[in-house]
Amino acid sequence: MSTTTINTQKVNFNVFRFNADEDYLPYYENYSMDVTSEEVVLDILNRIKWDHDGSFSYRRSCRHGICGTCAIKVNGRVTLACKESMTDMIEIFGNELTIEPLSKKRAIKDMIIDKADFWEKHEAVTPYLDTEIDENPTAENLVTPAQANALDEADLCIQCGACHYACPVVEISDAFMGPAAFAAAYRFEADVRDGNDSRLTDVNQMGSGVWDCVKCFECAEACPKEINPIEKIGKLHNMLFQSGQANSNVATRHAVGFEKSIKRNGVLDEGGLVLYSELAGIVKHVPVALKMFSKGKIVPPWGIIKSDNLDEIQKLVKSSSTAKF
Amino acid sequence: MGKLKYALFTGCTAKQSTPEQMMSTMAVAEKLDIELVELTEASCCGASHLQDYDDFLSLVLNARNIAYAEKHGLTMVTICNTCQLNTAMTKHRLDNNADLKARVNEKLEEVGLVYAGTSKITHFLYAIIDDFGLDKIKKMVVTPLSQFNIAPFYGCHNIRPSELQNETHDTPENSYNPTSLDDLIIACGGNTVDYEQKNKCCGFHAELQAPKVAATLTGNAIAGAMDGNADWMVTPCPLCHLKLDTQTHHASVAVGREVSLPVLHMQQMIGLALGCPPETLGMKHHVTKVDFV
Numbered sequence: 107m108s109t110t111t112i113n114t115q116k117v118n119f120n121v122f123r124f125n126a127d128e129d130y131l132p133y134y135e136n137y138s139m140d141v142t143s144e145e146v147v148l149d150i151l152n153r154i155k156w157d158h159d160g161s162f163s164y165r166r167s168c169r170h171g172i173c174g175t176c177a178i179k180v181n182g183r184v185t186l187a188c189k190e191s192m193t194d195m196i197e198i199f200g201n202e203l204t205i206e207p208l209s210k211k212r213a214i215k216d217m218i219i220d221k222a223d224f225w226e227k228h229e230a231v232t233p234y235l236d237t238e239i240d241e242n243p244t245a246e247n248l249v250t251p252a253q254a255n256a257l258d259e260a261d262l263c264i265q266c267g268a269c270h271y272a273c274p275v276v277e278i279s280d281a282f283m284g285p286a287a288f289a290a291a292y293r294f295e296a297d298v299r300d301g302n303d304s305r306l307t308d309v310n311q312m313g314s315g316v317w318d319c320v321k322c323f324e325c326a327e328a329c330p331k332e333i334n335p336i337e338k339i340g341k342l343h344n345m346l347f348q349s350g351q352a353n354s355n356v357a358t359r360h361a362v363g364f365e366k367s368i369k370r371n372g373v374l375d376e377g378g379l380v381l382y383s384e385l386a387g388i389v390k391h392v393p394v395a396l397k398m399f400s401k402g403k404i405v406p407p408w409g410i411i412k413s414d415n416l417d418e419i420q421k422l423v424k425s426s427s428t429a430k431f
Numbered sequence: 432m433g434k435l436k437y438a439l440f441t442g443c444t445a446k447q448s449t450p451e452q453m454m455s456t457m458a459v460a461e462k463l464d465i466e467l468v469e470l471t472e473a474s475c476c477g478a479s480h481l482q483d484y485d486d487f488l489s490l491v492l493n494a495r496n497i498a499y500a501e502k503h504g505l506t507m508v509t510i511c512n513t514c515q516l517n518t519a520m521t522k523h524r525l526d527n528n529a530d531l532k533a534r535v536n537e538k539l540e541e542v543g544l545v546y547a548g549t550s551k552i553t554h555f556l557y558a559i560i561d562d563f564g565l566d567k568i569k570k571m572v573v574t575p576l577s578q579f580n581i582a583p584f585y586g587c588h589n590i591r592p593s594e595l596q597n598e599t600h601d602t603p604e605n606s607y608n609p610t611s612l613d614d615l616i617i618a619c620g621g622n623t624v625d626y627e628q629k630n631k632c633c634g635f636h637a638e639l640q641a642p643k644v645a646a647t648l649t650g651n652a653i654a655g656a657m658d659g660n661a662d663w664m665v666t667p668c669p670l671c672h673l674k675l676d677t678q679t680h681h682a683s684v685a686v687g688r689e690v691s692l693p694v695l696h697m698q699q700m701i702g703l704a705l706g707c708p709p710e711t712l713g714m715k716h717h718v719t720k721v722d723f724v
Binding site: 198429431 | 443444446447448449450471472473474475477478479480481482483484485486487488491492495538539541542544587588591592593605606607608627631632634635636637639640641643644645647648677678680681715716717718
């Protein structure tokens with residue numbers, strides 16, 4: 107019979123405390139505990155409540171990583187408390203850990219936040235199969251494995267909010283729908299059974315649209331179900347171009363401008379790209395551009411060193427292009 | 432250890448808006464006796480925007496760039512985080528999807544090239560750490576940066592998605608607590624500044640479509656470094672550099688306070704510590720004045 111040694115370590119927890127009914131500002135309470143290697147973050151939340159302060163508040167339910175209620179932040183890292191091992195947390199961050207809610211500015215009580223913005227944005231993308239149902243079908247409604255794979259695991263989302271509150275754009279801009287809402291939109295757009303023909307247009311037009319993603323990959327890193335929301339945002343971009351719904355705006359021209367520049371030079375013409383993307387809006391870049399020019403940071407179109415074997419690149423752009431604008 | 436030799440994918444920025452990065456890369460490579468064979472045939476990587484328009488074309492073009500590194504039989508070294516991400520992502524997707532690889536190779540065949548998947552792709556930062564060694568750097572330092580508090584700014588596309596990034600280098604990096612750039616600062620004799628934004632986004636990729644969001648992220652980053660008592664910042668990414676160095680006015684307006692710090696490319700920092708003459712490091716090309724050299 108093998109024996110398992112459970113290592114115990116002393117860990118200091120700095121825990122965010124706030125009660126919106128009583129406190130003007132949040133504060134941090136310190137708890138020092140012996141932590142065993144088999145514990146998960148949720149065990150620590152439980153022990154704070156059971157052993158230290160019964161008023162400590164947090165959400166939890168299934169303890170199996172499926173209900174999505176217990177997401178919080180440990181040292182800034184979004185984590186599903188019931189899934190995240192304490193051993194991993196100590197390995198990454200050491201023995202001083204800060205426990206905070208998903209969004210400090212939305213805190214109601216300790217770890218509990220007002221998730222209304224998340225749910226409003228989620229609801230806005232029509233996150234369900236929208237289709238005419240034949241009540242007297244004569245055959246099975248078959249979905250092939252390839253069609254099912256097209257969802258690319260977007261259907262695994264548990265609406266925990268980890269990606270949403272890890273997104274720096276959501277933090278700054280209320281108009282941005284966020285990675286979770288976009289992943290949900292993709293999940294149903296990619297479903298062969300779905301018949302909603304306005305969702306893609308809606309998503310493109312609501313709030314600040316689909317183009318404000320900063321491409322930081324925080325959402326991909328945060329998702330406990332490894333759904334990779336940023337990849338789904340990219341797929342929505344592709345869908346908009348493919349369906350001819352990508353209106354000409356600074357973001358779409360910015361994406362298309364790369365192809366134009368590559369076709370002409372192989373490399374990018376940085377100034378040309380900004381001009382093509384902004385059109386008349388280029389004016390607002392003039393002050394910074396002048397400063398950059400004075401420091402030798404702007405190469406005029408005739409000074410650009412084109413890629414060697416440019417004919418190859420041009421041939422490939424011609425033969426491999428799959429999109430039109 | 433024999434002489435280190437890599438295929439250098441410069442990316443577009445080093446040849447245009449950050450000439451100082453190209454200069455300092457070559458100066459440092461010479462100092463470290465690393466041979467860099469420039470891939471002059473390479474195209475733009477698409478900078479994570481081309482793929483939004485045409486994903487397949489982006490794959491084909493990046494595979495072509497890698498094919499040239501393979502022709503030399505060399506590891507490809509990148510000096511831009513976004514080039515690193517797009518190239519490594521292409522390699523990852525092609526190496527894990529035989530059908531996609533075949534479709535891409537069908538196109539490359541038209542120009543007499545083939546993508547085999549034989550070249551590693553790594554950022555210069557990790558090439559230095561994994562292959563050259565920070566201990567050796569430490570021994571070569573002639574001007575320790577000990578009087579400076581230096582704020583590392585990692586840049587998203589070198590650390591996320593971590594699963595992909597950790598395929599490309601040997602030294603494991605955790606995106607929530609990265610250490611590579613801190614270790615490099617320490618090897619150069621400097622003092623590292625720990626601050627919340629060091630592994631956060633600079634906003635570069637949304638600068639045109641969401642200027643306020645982008646400027647706020649830039650402002651938060653510089654403000655974080657300033658509040659951490661940094662004398663200057665250092666980054667391995669020329670796109671982060673552009674944001675932090677040239678956009679301080681918009682950043683200050685966005686965050687409601689004056690933010691500005693000199694920002695060095697990683698190569699410039701190494702160059703200073705190893706005694707490269709400052710004029711070979713291109714400090715005069717900075718918009719925010721580098722006032723301590």
